[in-house]
Amino acid sequence: MSTPTREIRLAARPHGEPRPTDFELVDVELPDPGADQVLIRNTYMSVDPYMRGRMNDVKSYTPPFQLGAALDGGAVGEVVASNAEGLAVGDVVVHQLGWREHAVLAGKHARKVDPQGLSPSAFLGVLGMPGLTAYAGLLDVAGLKDGDVVFVSGAAGAVGSLAGQIAKLRGHTVIGSAGSAEKVAHVIDDLGFDQAFNYKDGPVTEQLAAAAPDGIDVYFDNVGGEHLEAAIDAFNLHGRAALCGMISNYNATEPNPAPRNMMTLVGKRITLRGFIVTDHAARVKDLIAEVAPAVADGRIRFRETVREGLENAPQAFIDLLRGANTGKMVVKL
């Protein structure tokens, strides 16, 4: 027996912004799971900005997607057949074979989770990669310490919204930037940031200086470019930036000339440090211990933008890169 299902393949490498024709929806037949394997019916898949980099044919921290092959990425699903020890039919698991409705994979590559009454999609968001990214970036990469003033760009996004809230949970003053008036209101009213601004309203440097008159100590960077330049200007001595992503550059076809104030790093003893969440996987226990209770009692809020149907995943991804999401973007399958 085999399982008829569907997957999304990379039809062409995008130049600049991806187009729908760069993707292809394909019918496939999955074999039954072999020894130590499971068959999973995916219930949610993740679309994430980092996937754009993998669509280019360049060496990076994750290998590029292959033309004509299925894409992959975070997904959560339900086990429907199992030959793997410790995994039974009905278990909810997190794994890396998204962009498809079903997946067959080794049981050791699927992590069983206890949904605790939450939507399984939470394990792609606040208790998944974005949550861990926010947590490890703040604590381990930026070295957050008492009294730090924190600036978060992409503050309404999946990672930024959590970075800001985790900092607030720990008593910090938090400033955010986002790309619309609605997002700014959400960041202040719903997420509890102290200050926020719409970066499209004017120069980021000026808006950040106004929002943080005493300067900033930590910058959680999801945007790069002009935002990073503004943060460098706003840093107090010994400022630290955790460089999580640079969405301002992802679709760029020319190198971004900003930041142009790198010399400031010397006098202010500033540290800029790039990181990749997969290096910090051991922190997931600490994330769940600290953040799950705060989610349960409402101190930490998270939003999702949910699109429906595998056939709409490419557009969801394109829209994500345009900033159309509020919070974590997922596709319900």
Place this chain on the structure above:
Amino acid sequence: MSTPTREIRLAARPHGEPRPTDFELVDVELPDPGADQVLIRNTYMSVDPYMRGRMNDVKSYTPPFQLGAALDGGAVGEVVASNAEGLAVGDVVVHQLGWREHAVLAGKHARKVDPQGLSPSAFLGVLGMPGLTAYAGLLDVAGLKDGDVVFVSGAAGAVGSLAGQIAKLRGHTVIGSAGSAEKVAHVIDDLGFDQAFNYKDGPVTEQLAAAAPDGIDVYFDNVGGEHLEAAIDAFNLHGRAALCGMISNYNATEPNPAPRNMMTLVGKRITLRGFIVTDHAARVKDLIAEVAPAVADGRIRFRETVREGLENAPQAFIDLLRGANTGKMVVKL
């Protein structure tokens, strides 16, 4: 009783390149040292590029020099009268009241050194601020560890030549860049770097890639701009840059657009960290313990340009900014 002596004062704030008329040589009478103070006869004083910044009336990491007041800076001298515990007549001390022939200061602001047969001027160079900058930058800022391949820009300069040699002393592969064929030959033949190139011969990124085919792990940055961009491209995973200075920017009239590859910091988990040597003063004991024996037996070489007489200190400083020195510039008093 008092001590008749001479000092150099700032007569006018330089506009652009300093001129002799911006300085004034003045006869003064120093009081006898009070409680806990010492009187020092200076034997050498330092002239350093950072002093030019202090001649402007702008806030920086060190306060500006005051018009009509004596300049200051690193000096080494001999105690000629002492009311300070632990300091006796004849002791050699390092302190910050240069630009004068004698100084009275609190004993706690003078650090006694053992010349170990070296010229006292060594404590203004290889065993002084430039040496400490190289040492702390490599070890504490860049976190040098076994097996790291090290790239040093400004490799023929006072700091760069020591950074490269300290890394060689510890067994690292070291690549340097400098601005002339003569300097490149000096860096390889006299200082023992493994590779070096003249950055004026072609794109730094291409020359560095050729000199370091397996990539670099640590970059000691004295130059910034295109050099920093090249280092980011050449970095292996977890590369670390100690940002000491960015001389490529000092004369710039427009912000330097490089590096344009900041996004690479994320994927390669790169750390860029600016630093100022004064934060690392506690490391001077370790510098002397490790480096003084290597200077004594010739494993570490350093050059000096020595001018004579306090009256010639302003011209020495002007010439330093024009690049007339080879190695550390000092004035013998």
